[in-house]
Amino acid sequence: MRLFKRLREWWLRLRCPTEFLCDNCRYDYGQACTRRERPNALKCPDYTPRG
Numbered sequence: 319m320r321l322f323k324r325l326r327e328w329w330l331r332l333r334c335p336t337e338f339l340c341d342n343c344r345y346d347y348g349q350a351c352t353r354r355e356r357p358n359a360l361k362c363p364d365y366t367p368r369g
């Protein structure tokens with residue numbers, strides 16, 4: 319299961335059109351995300367591409 323998660327992260331990272339995941343993330347607004355990685359996340363388990 320962990321391998322699946324890592325593969326998914328890797329795949330999302332690969333498909334991200336911007337340098338930082340946050341710039342393309344659904345949670346990059348207001349208080350939606352309080353992670354320390356924001357706004358320059360290169361790796362993030364909560365990253366969700368904008369639809």
Ligand code: SF4
Nearest residue numbers: 340343351353362364
């Ligand atoms: S969830 Fe992760 S990728 Fe999305 S805005 Fe927060 S830190 Fe950035």
